[in-house]
Amino acid sequence: MKVYFSLEDFQKLDFAAVTTGTFDGVHIGHNKILEQLNQAAATIGGESVLLTFSPHPRIVLQPDVDLKLLSTQKEKIELLKNTGLDHLIIHPFTKEFSRTSSLDFVRNILVNNIGSKKLVIGYDHHFGRNREGSFEHLKEFGPTYGFEVEEISAKDIENVTVSSTKIRRALNEGDLETANEYLGYDYPITGQVVEGEKIGNTIGFPTANLVAEETYKLIPMDGVYAVEVQFPSALEQKFQGMCNIGMRPTFSGKFKTIEVHIFNFNRNIYGEQMQIVFKKRLRGETKFDSVDALKTQLNKDMEHARTVLTSH
Numbered sequence: 001m002k003v004y005f006s007l008e009d010f011q012k013l014d015f016a017a018v019t020t021g022t023f024d025g026v027h028i029g030h031n032k033i034l035e036q037l038n039q040a041a042a043t044i045g046g047e048s049v050l051l052t053f054s055p056h057p058r059i060v061l062q063p064d065v066d067l068k069l070l071s072t073q074k075e076k077i078e079l080l081k082n083t084g085l086d087h088l089i090i091h092p093f094t095k096e097f098s099r100t101s102s103l104d105f106v107r108n109i110l111v112n113n114i115g116s117k118k119l120v121i122g123y124d125h126h127f128g129r130n131r132e133g134s135f136e137h138l139k140e141f142g143p144t145y146g147f148e149v150e151e152i153s154a155k156d157i158e159n160v161t162v163s164s165t166k167i168r169r170a171l172n173e174g175d176l177e178t179a180n181e182y183l184g185y186d187y188p189i190t191g192q193v194v195e196g197e198k199i200g201n202t203i204g205f206p207t208a209n210l211v212a213e214e215t216y217k218l219i220p221m222d223g224v225y226a227v228e229v230q231f232p233s234a235l236e237q238k239f240q241g242m243c244n245i246g247m248r249p250t251f252s253g254k255f256k257t258i259e260v261h262i263f264n265f266n267r268n269i270y271g272e273q274m275q276i277v278f279k280k281r282l283r284g285e286t287k288f289d290s291v292d293a294l295k296t297q298l299n300k301d302m303e304h305a306r307t308v309l310t311s312h
Helices: 028-041 058-062 073-081 101-114 135-145 164-172 176-181 291-311
Strands: 003-004 017-022 047-054 085-094 116-122 148-152 188-194 208-212 224-230 235-246 258-264 274-283
Touching: 017 028, 017 073, 028 047, 047 073, 047 101, 058 176, 058 235, 073 085, 073 116, 073 188, 101 116, 101 135, 116 135, 135 148, 135 235, 164 176, 176 274, 208 274, 224 258, 224 291, 235 274, 258 274, 274 291
Parallel strands: 003 085, 017 047, 017 116, 047 085, 116 148
Antiparallel strands: 188 208, 188 274, 208 258, 224 235, 224 274, 235 258
16 A cells, blocks of 8 residues: 555556545444445556545644544554555645635546546545535536546444444443444554553552553543553564553542553563553442552452453
8 A cells, every 4th residue: 555645746547446534443334435445446447545634624624622533644554554455645634725615626636636537435425615515416527527436325233324423432431342343443542651650559550651642542431441552662462451541539630641550561661652452441430448449449450351351
């Protein structure tokens, strides 16, 4: 898969099968679209192209809305590498770009810039200024500009349409099973290990404090989770652990932290990049009456987490 960080970097193709969208999380619905896109490219003897944008359009157009995303740009690229896609264009999204009319978007970008001969579009896709462009518009433009349009129907799981919005909601509600099922993989967060208050050391549960590498990355609902831990510097090694997200009410915490206790692990990892993969939410965050009560619960959590991680 070739990656381009602007439309200007892309050389027009003779036969391009194209889809466009934000593809946040690259979930199972997105994979369905890309599977159909690759098949469409094969039928016209061409190559598949995904045109997406950075930052997410809503971050630019609705700056007052604190939108959290399922994937960082780096994660999105890695996920898309596994889909068989030929070309990924990540074009800068600006307010000026948002004013592109649907006609200009089709004529100048999809046809003249990319070389679209086939468009594969989700059933509810809108594009162009004020989202004025629709599937019906594309069908009207097709004969004029020499491309065909292929629509994708809703991808359902038990009659629930998969969407990035529903996955975000599931993570915000602590429904990890639904989120991971819709994603098609277990939700990860990557970041840097920073020094904390070292409270964990004093109670026999040393923790690594993780700061997510992007502020817009969605952090799941507060609580205790069974997690798998990896270090990008040594991806072949996986460790088991448990993670607490929250305010640490037993210690009157003042701000939210992501703390990870890695089982059977004794290494200085301050400053290192670390990835945690969420396997199961064990419980909500609780304020305990004493440190001993907290330690008793943490031992139960560790046994619960080990059971979960061994069975996964």
